[in-house]
Amino acid sequence: MTLPAEETKKEFVQQKFASVTPKYDFLNSLLSLYIDRYWRVRTAALLDGRPGPVLDLCAGTLPLSREVVRRKERKVLALDFCFDMLEYGRERLDKAGERKNIMPVCGDGEALPLPSETFTGFTVAFGIRNLANLPRGLAEVHRVLRPGGVAAVLEFSRPSLPVFSQFYRFYLHRVLPVLAGMISGDREAYKYLADSIEGFYSQEEVCSMMKDAGFTDVSFTPLTFGIVTLYSGTKQ
Numbered sequence: 001m002t003l004p005a006e007e008t009k010k011e012f013v014q015q016k017f018a019s020v021t022p023k024y025d026f027l028n029s030l031l032s033l034y035i036d037r038y039w040r041v042r043t044a045a046l047l048d049g050r051p052g053p054v055l056d057l058c059a060g061t062l063p064l065s066r067e068v069v070r071r072k073e074r075k076v077l078a079l080d081f082c083f084d085m086l087e088y089g090r091e092r093l094d095k096a097g098e099r100k101n102i103m104p105v106c107g108d109g110e111a112l113p114l115p116s117e118t119f120t121g122f123t124v125a126f127g128i129r130n131l132a133n134l135p136r137g138l139a140e141v142h143r144v145l146r147p148g149g150v151a152a153v154l155e156f157s158r159p160s161l162p163v164f165s166q167f168y169r170f171y172l173h174r175v176l177p178v179l180a181g182m183i184s185g186d187r188e189a190y191k192y193l194a195d196s197i198e199g200f201y202s203q204e205e206v207c208s209m210m211k212d213a214g215f216t217d218v219s220f221t222p223l224t225f226g227i228v229t230l231y232s233g234t235k236q
């Protein structure tokens, strides 16, 4: 499929996530063979040495916000512009009695409705690929972090190992959209997932954008043969 242009991407992304909300978590775990939980654990762990409030951007159904709070009691503001995803996550939080430290907020990550220098930590899992304008989003995150604040960014990347990368691409483009399309009822949403991974920036490009946004000590760690990459940076 042709990826949506910047002007139409927000509406497209909002609609697609609203459409798959009830099946989102189940499919995430199924399609990643439950490794997605480990990826979020690694992401949340990057903030271990930095207590204080955290912004979890593109928080969706709140799996990463919950992991951050599970590791250490702290306040998390969980922001997403898809109301259905947030509401689904909030209902599960209530059922699990985990509401105390997580505040879901519906808003745009590229125009954060938040004061500057508020958070000591920032997390985002599988969100930056969905932003219409990544440099703008990164600049906003940098603005709301306090000096010394740490950013932990998890995103899909493209494995480069020969044979494995071919197998992975076959799975991503041929198997995943069909399987996830049948379960969720929205095949286009999972074609978008595959094509947006294929069309996303390289690891070096993401690091360079983080630096341009003002982050220092920027580095990246590929996980699970490079299926995903964990980026980190600090606000000086």
Ligand SMILES: C[S@@+](CC[C@H](N)C(=O)[O-])C[C@H]1O[C@@H](n2cnc3c(N)ncnc32)[C@H](O)[C@@H]1O
Pocket: 010, 013, 014, 017, 028, 057, 058, 059, 060, 061, 062, 063, 064, 079, 080, 081, 082, 085, 107, 108, 109, 110, 124, 125, 126, 127, 130, 131, 132
């Ligand atoms: C793949 S989901 C990730 C959910 C969650 N972080 C996780 O670990 O599963 C991506 C989320 O990004 C949100 N999103 C995309 N662009 C956004 C924006 N500009 N502002 C806020 N949320 C956005 C979507 O609504 C969606 O819920």
